[in-house]
Amino acid sequence: MSTTAIDIDRELGNFTYDVKPYRDSGFGLSADTVNYISDVKNDPDWVREFRLKSLQTFFDKPMPTSWATKDLDAIDFTKIRYYLSAQEKTTRSWDDVPEDIKRTFERLGIPEQERKFLAGVEAQFDSEAVYSNVQKVVSDQGVIFTGSTEGLKEHPEIFRKWFGKVIPTGDNKFSALNSAVFSGGSFIYVPPGVKVKHPLQAYFRINSENFGQFERTLIIVDEGAELTYMEGCTAPKFTTATLHSAVVELVAMKGAKIQYITVQNWSPNVFNLVTKRGIAHEEAEVKWIDCNIGSRLTMKYPGVVMKGRKARGEVISIALANDGQHQDTGAKMIHAADETTSNVISKSISVGKGRSTYRGMVHIPKHLKGCKNNTECDALLINSTSRTDTYPAITVRGTGNVTQHEASVSQVSAEQIFYMQQRGLTEGQAMSLSVNGFVNDLVRQFPMEYSVELKRLIDMEMEGSVG
Amino acid sequence: MASLLETPFIDPTAPDWLQTLRQQAWTDFQNTPAPKRKDEAWRFANLKMLELDQYQPASKIDRETEQKILAQSTGLSSVAGRLVFANGILLAKQNLTAELIAQGVQFLSFDEAVNFVPELIQQHFMTQTVGLGSARLAALHKAKVSTGTVIHVPKNVEIALPLEIFHWLDGQNSTVFPHTLIILGDNAKLTVLEHYQSTQSQTEGLACAVNDLILGAGARLTYVSVQDWSDHARSFQINSTELARDAHATNMVVNLGSSYSRYESASRMRGPGGRSDMLAVNVATDHQEYDQRTLQDHAQPHCTSDLLYKNALLDFSRTIFAGLIRVEEHSHKTDAYQKVRNLILSDDAEANSMPGLEILADDVRCSHGATSGQLEQDEVFYLLSRGIPEAAARKLLVMGFLNEAINRLENESIETHLNSLIAQKFATL
Numbered sequence: 001m002s003t004t005a006i007d008i009d010r011e012l013g014n015f016t017y018d019v020k021p022y023r024d025s026g027f028g029l030s031a032d033t034v035n036y037i038s039d040v041k042n043d044p045d046w047v048r049e050f051r052l053k054s055l056q057t058f059f060d061k062p063m064p065t066s067w068a069t070k071d072l073d074a075i076d077f078t079k080i081r082y083y084l085s086a087q088e089k090t091t092r093s094w095d096d097v098p099e100d101i102k103r104t105f106e107r108l109g110i111p112e113q114e115r116k117f118l119a120g121v122e123a124q125f126d127s128e129a130v131y132s133n134v135q136k137v138v139s140d141q142g143v144i145f146t147g148s149t150e151g152l153k154e155h156p157e158i159f160r161k162w163f164g165k166v167i168p169t170g171d172n173k174f175s176a177l178n179s180a181v182f183s184g185g186s187f188i189y190v191p192p193g194v195k196v197k198h199p200l201q202a203y204f205r206i207n208s209e210n211f212g213q214f215e216r217t218l219i220i221v222d223e224g225a226e227l228t229y230m231e232g233c234t235a236p237k238f239t240t241a242t243l244h245s246a247v248v249e250l251v252a253m254k255g256a257k258i259q260y261i262t263v264q265n266w267s268p269n270v271f272n273l274v275t276k277r278g279i280a281h282e283e284a285e286v287k288w289i290d291c292n293i294g295s296r297l298t299m300k301y302p303g304v305v306m307k308g309r310k311a312r313g314e315v316i317s318i319a320l321a322n323d324g325q326h327q328d329t330g331a332k333m334i335h336a337a338d339e340t341t342s343n344v345i346s347k348s349i350s351v352g353k354g355r356s357t358y359r360g361m362v363h364i365p366k367h368l369k370g371c372k373n374n375t376e377c378d379a380l381l382i383n384s385t386s387r388t389d390t391y392p393a394i395t396v397r398g399t400g401n402v403t404q405h406e407a408s409v410s411q412v413s414a415e416q417i418f419y420m421q422q423r424g425l426t427e428g429q430a431m432s433l434s435v436n437g438f439v440n441d442l443v444r445q446f447p448m449e450y451s452v453e454l455k456r457l458i459d460m461e462m463e464g465s466v467g
Numbered sequence: 468m469a470s471l472l473e474t475p476f477i478d479p480t481a482p483d484w485l486q487t488l489r490q491q492a493w494t495d496f497q498n499t500p501a502p503k504r505k506d507e508a509w510r511f512a513n514l515k516m517l518e519l520d521q522y523q524p525a526s527k528i529d530r531e532t533e534q535k536i537l538a539q540s541t542g543l544s545s546v547a548g549r550l551v552f553a554n555g556i557l558l559a560k561q562n563l564t565a566e567l568i569a570q571g572v573q574f575l576s577f578d579e580a581v582n583f584v585p586e587l588i589q590q591h592f593m594t595q596t597v598g599l600g601s602a603r604l605a606a607l608h609k610a611k612v613s614t615g616t617v618i619h620v621p622k623n624v625e626i627a628l629p630l631e632i633f634h635w636l637d638g639q640n641s642t643v644f645p646h647t648l649i650i651l652g653d654n655a656k657l658t659v660l661e662h663y664q665s666t667q668s669q670t671e672g673l674a675c676a677v678n679d680l681i682l683g684a685g686a687r688l689t690y691v692s693v694q695d696w697s698d699h700a701r702s703f704q705i706n707s708t709e710l711a712r713d714a715h716a717t718n719m720v721v722n723l724g725s726s727y728s729r730y731e732s733a734s735r736m737r738g739p740g741g742r743s744d745m746l747a748v749n750v751a752t753d754h755q756e757y758d759q760r761t762l763q764d765h766a767q768p769h770c771t772s773d774l775l776y777k778n779a780l781l782d783f784s785r786t787i788f789a790g791l792i793r794v795e796e797h798s799h800k801t802d803a804y805q806k807v808r809n810l811i812l813s814d815d816a817e818a819n820s821m822p823g824l825e826i827l828a829d830d831v832r833c834s835h836g837a838t839s840g841q842l843e844q845d846e847v848f849y850l851l852s853r854g855i856p857e858a859a860a861r862k863l864l865v866m867g868f869l870n871e872a873i874n875r876l877e878n879e880s881i882e883t884h885l886n887s888l889i890a891q892k893f894a895t896l
């Protein structure tokens with residue numbers, strides 16, 4: 001099978017520079033590690049206490065291997081560095097970013113994208129944001145876009161009110177871990193009525209080996225305001241495992257809209273264990289668009305708590321699992337008010353020996369009226385060694401609510417491939433086209449730049465997958 | 468009287484092999500930990516229902532109760548044979564025709580089977596792994612079993628009329644452990660209807676049943692079990708169906724009674740070309756809780772499985788459905804479907820659905836669906852406008868909803884019988 005027609009740099013994210021860390025907490029996790037992080041970040045006392053308490057919760061909680069994959073046990077928490085920073089503080093100009101770090105982001109095309117279509121960018125390198133900037137027209141409207149460290153220092157009145165409220169520390173073992181050692185991530189506040197026209201973006205980059213990245217993001221969009229936020233992630237291929245464990249909390253006040261877009265392309269050694277949840281108040285909307293490619297194991301179930309009447313939650317996700325990878329993804333929809341609606345559309349593709357899992361939760365408690373949920377999961381299996389699983393859990397109480405869940409598993413039709421080959425495509429091209437067709441209706445919901453990137457990533461992953 | 472959980476079942480008249488088997492099972496029961504709250508196989512379940520200390524072995528039935536039981540043990544008007552058990556004792560038997568006996572068909576109580584066909588029990592009795600959470604209860608059943616039915620239909624023998632089995636539970640805190648072992652030879656055909664009933668509707672009791680259904684190549688079995696224990700009884704039933712090449716099993720459970728009923732059903736396709744239809748009709752009222760876990764295990768290519776579970780929920784009732792379609796590696800050309808539909812008829816009722824897929828082969832067609840909703844107001848209105856009172860209209864619509872599953876049995880006499888049982892339950896509401 002020829003793959004020459006697909007002209008893509010497969011090694012786009014696979015490079016690393018020897019960046020001398022400015023600060024390094026060393027290997028292993030203890031109260032000393034947490035205190036080190038609190039010291040260097042000059043945390044207020046309440047944050048230090050919060051971290052130490054979370055550390056204990058992390059130690060107390062068992063691994064979720066009663067239901068999840070045993071591969072989690074492969075993580076050796078003593079062999080991870082929990083904090084690394086390359087420079088003293090975040091800068092607002094690419095010129096001030098140290099040359100070796102700037103090289104990394106230039107190579108990934110981040111400054112170029114900022115100039116072209118973004119309203120603001122934050123770039124995180126290992127533990128800290130190295131660059132953060134937002135266009136003047138946006139900041140003039142009162143929009144705050146900064147790193148979480150700066151957010152909690154400069155805007156404590158907003159930060160503290162919501163921090164840890166959407167996702168409590170003890171939600172799961174990894175949210176507790178993040179709460180103990182969090183560093184980096186974004187803090188965004190959009191004032192009432194402000195509709196941010198262009199997306200804000202954060203870019204997370206793991207550069208160092210044996211490193212754990214624990215960014216913490218908190219986004220509050222006030223009444224009637226709107227925001228689109230995008231994040232991208234890469235890490236180079238190391239032979240040892242790397243851990244990425246973020247916590248993302250979204251708050252959409254009355255009538256607000258948040259769209260959170262993630263395109264992750266981790267290298268196959270990354271354990272990507274992320275907790276993401278949003279609260280939607282009355283008539284607000286939280287929409288997660290989530291695309292997972294790469295990583296050794298991803299466990300991520302973005303959720304929406306629909307707290308106000310007529311709130312809306314949505315998860316659109318695409319996962320692609322290749323050899324040695326397990327994409328364990330899904331969605332949680334918690335209906336907590338009348339007339340709330342949620343929609344989940346999930347598509348997964350398993351290639352080679354890849355495994356994709358959909359795990360979902362829909363909860364409509366007692367005495368709610370007029371709630372609706374729709375869930376659709378489609379899985380595509382490319383090879384006879386691929387695997388897919390679906391494990392939804394739906395709880396509905398009372399009359400006046402409706403849920404429907406549908407899932408199907410299929411393979412690429414041999415007739416379709418044959419037909420395309422008759423028209424001169426190679427088998428690989430035909431397969432790519434089929435897979436892109438499978439996800440096409442979802443990809444169209446992505447901003448254009450991302451949908452192009454996604455198609456190319458899919459092409460890349462499909463290389464050599466047939467035969 | 469000693470609690471059920473303190474001593475194993477001792478029957479000095481039983482053969483050594485059976486005593487050893489029971490003793491081993493008793494040890495297994497004691498060594499198997501009880502499920503915990505975080506146990507995925509018991510998610511959403513009310514684990515309090517697994518506390519069984521208060522139950523005791525059932526006592527003998529008095530003469531008067533026996534007469535009542537026998538008078539009420541008529542389900543279908545014409546059957547090929549009938550067995551009636553109460554508190555673990557065989558009360559009556561309507562035997563097979565001489566012709567069927569001549570063809571080698573065995574229709575025996577568990578005791579008879581132990582004496583006359585021990586090799587059947589030794590070969591097939593509870594040899595399947597219990598994989599859906601109730602290994603501890605299965606061990607308890609194995610240690611305590613003293614009653615039940617063993618059916619063997621030899622190769623190429625078809626039995627036109629259904630066999631009917633009744634299990635009765637009588638007395639406060641009584642327990643029964645009914646067992647059903649059905650072995651069909653190649654191309655044999657059989658229909659079995661099993662009833663589980665209590666003499667009083669208000670007494671507490673425990674039933675822990677196991678059914679093993681083993682189908683030879685090309686065999687065809689329809690097995691229907693109707694759980695209608697006392698409203699205060701707890702019921703556990705573990706069903707395993709094994710299908711050889713081209714066999715077809717239709718398995719239906721109907722839940723009407725008990726305060727808590729846990730039903731586990733695994734269909735394993737062990738030869739290519741098999742087909743398994745798994746059906747359930749559940750009418751949950753008051754505080755009843757029906758907890759059902761299923762497995763459609765495709766271990767061979769070219770098999771079909773189709774599951775349809777229907778729940779009507781009233782009052783404060785709860786249902787749990789966790790089903791899994793598992794397609795093993797190389798089981799290509801699998802066609803598997805699973806559907807659970809919940810009709811919620813009360814503001815306090817709760818339906819939990821966990822339809823699952825685990826697919827390890829790529830050339831397959833697998834899908835599932837789960838829905839929860841209410842009666843369509845337009846449909847109710849239509850019936851009202853035709854002069855049908857609201858309560859009757861609702862009942863009609865619910866019966867229509869449940870009939871989708873019942874009709875799949877394609878057996879008119881059983882369908883009529885089931886419909887009348889369901890109507891009886893609605894009549895008491």
